[in-house]
Amino acid sequence: MKNIFLTTLLILAVATTNAQSKSPFLFESGNTSIKFGGHVRLNSYVDFDGVVANNDFRAAIIPVNGSWMQMERLNMDISHSRMSVKAIQKTTSLGDIEFYIETDFRGTGNSLRLRQAYVSFKGFVIGQAWGFMNDFASKAPSIDIQGANSRTFYRTQLIGYKAKLSDLFSMGISLEMPTVKMDNTSQFVKPEQLVPDLPVYIQFNPKGGHLRLAAVLRSMRYGNVQNTDFGYVSGFGAQLSGSVKAAEFLTLYSQATYGKGISKYINDLSLLNMDIVSARENSVSALPMYGISAGMMANLGKNWSASATVSTAGFENKEDYYSANSYFKGNYFSAGIFWNGVRNMTLASEYIRGKRYDMSGESGSANRFQVMLMYKW
Numbered sequence: 001m002k003n004i005f006l007t008t009l010l011i012l013a014v015a016t017t018n019a020q021s022k023s024p025f026l027f028e029s030g031n032t033s034i035k036f037g038g039h040v041r042l043n044s045y046v047d048f049d050g051v052v053a054n055n056d057f058r059a060a061i062i063p064v065n066g067s068w069m070q071m072e073r074l075n076m077d078i079s080h081s082r083m084s085v086k087a088i089q090k091t092t093s094l095g096d097i098e099f100y101i102e103t104d105f106r107g108t109g110n111s112l113r114l115r116q117a118y119v120s121f122k123g124f125v126i127g128q129a130w131g132f133m134n135d136f137a138s139k140a141p142s143i144d145i146q147g148a149n150s151r152t153f154y155r156t157q158l159i160g161y162k163a164k165l166s167d168l169f170s171m172g173i174s175l176e177m178p179t180v181k182m183d184n185t186s187q188f189v190k191p192e193q194l195v196p197d198l199p200v201y202i203q204f205n206p207k208g209g210h211l212r213l214a215a216v217l218r219s220m221r222y223g224n225v226q227n228t229d230f231g232y233v234s235g236f237g238a239q240l241s242g243s244v245k246a247a248e249f250l251t252l253y254s255q256a257t258y259g260k261g262i263s264k265y266i267n268d269l270s271l272l273n274m275d276i277v278s279a280r281e282n283s284v285s286a287l288p289m290y291g292i293s294a295g296m297m298a299n300l301g302k303n304w305s306a307s308a309t310v311s312t313a314g315f316e317n318k319e320d321y322y323s324a325n326s327y328f329k330g331n332y333f334s335a336g337i338f339w340n341g342v343r344n345m346t347l348a349s350e351y352i353r354g355k356r357y358d359m360s361g362e363s364g365s366a367n368r369f370q371v372m373l374m375y376k377w
Contacts, residue, residue: 025037032088034086043076043372048367057368083102101117129155133216140308142334144352149311151267152265160174169203180276181275182222191221198217217235218234219232235286237260267313290314303339306338307335312330313329315327336348351367
């Protein structure tokens with residue numbers, strides 16, 4: 001990893017030395033351009049009246065009945081800093097072919113980790129990229145990278161296609177690598193998967209906002225130890241999301257997701273092994289789950305803005321599955337203020353509160369205040 005990092009810096013130095021444009025990070029020659037991007041990002045935060053043992057605020061892992069040692073902590077995190085390379089080659093037969101690679105430092109021991117690596121052309125996207133259920137334009141700005149606990153936020157290996165249908169409508173469809181969350185038991189185990197997830201969306205793009213309707217179909221495989229055979233459980237999900245400029249200074253955001261066996265697509269629930277659970281009478285089932293969020297961003301004048309988000313996510317009921325100390329639902333609230341008075345630099349501060357409820361009705365809460373300094377290029 002160290003050699004990869006040094007090699008990337010060497011390439012960057014050579015490219016910037018030979019830059020032929022106004023940007024020191026853009027190199028162009030003939031039909032090919034290479035853009036080096038990234039940012040340095042430092043977060044410093046304090047947890048109080050409850051601790052989330054993660055650099056991202058995840059309500060699903062808030063301790064319930066936490067000990068006196070889980071009440072406060074101070075931490076700093078720079079692992080969200082990123083480096084990226086985007087190359088565009090202009091061709092006659094396929095149009096512009098884009099190659100993109102992005103890394104951050106969230107691997108083991110803050111080592112380099114691959115975030116995205118894909119090629120795109122003629123609307124096709126092939127490689128590891130943001131999944132097609134993501135809708136980033138429906139999320140209010142936040143320091144918290146993961147964001148609201150109900151948010152859809154994931155990357156995966158995929159083969160996808162996006163198209164502009166008209167000036168107002170666009171669509172996308174994708175075959176994506178399946179990830180199934182379930183615990184192994186004495187009777188049922190999680191094997192390798194065979195059927196890709198199939199997300200699809202259509203988006204309405206009026207002036208001053210957007211509205212997206214998305215859905216996903218899943219066929220999740222499990223193993224039955226007693227009869228040494230495989231079975232399948234169907235999963236499905238639907239999502240409605242969007243944004244609207246309600247006033248010259250105010251933008252509103254919202255997202256709602258519902259389905260069975262779709263924890264991968266709901267931020268907090270992706271931490272839990274509860275897509276498939278052992279049900280009554282020696283069978284398994286996919287749990288119904290949901291996530292709902294609403295947010296806003298207000299421009300406060302030159303270089304200043306503020307945002308807030310409220311969110312909830314969890315399982316629909318306790319009848320399909322019950323374990324007293326298992327997660328049932330969680331709530332999330334954040335409010336922040338941002339300053340962009342220097343080109344390419346952002347200073348921000350944010351307060352977050354989360355609460356976790358277990359199947360038993362017991363709960364735990366946590367609070368976080370954090371500040372961020374980010375410089376991007």
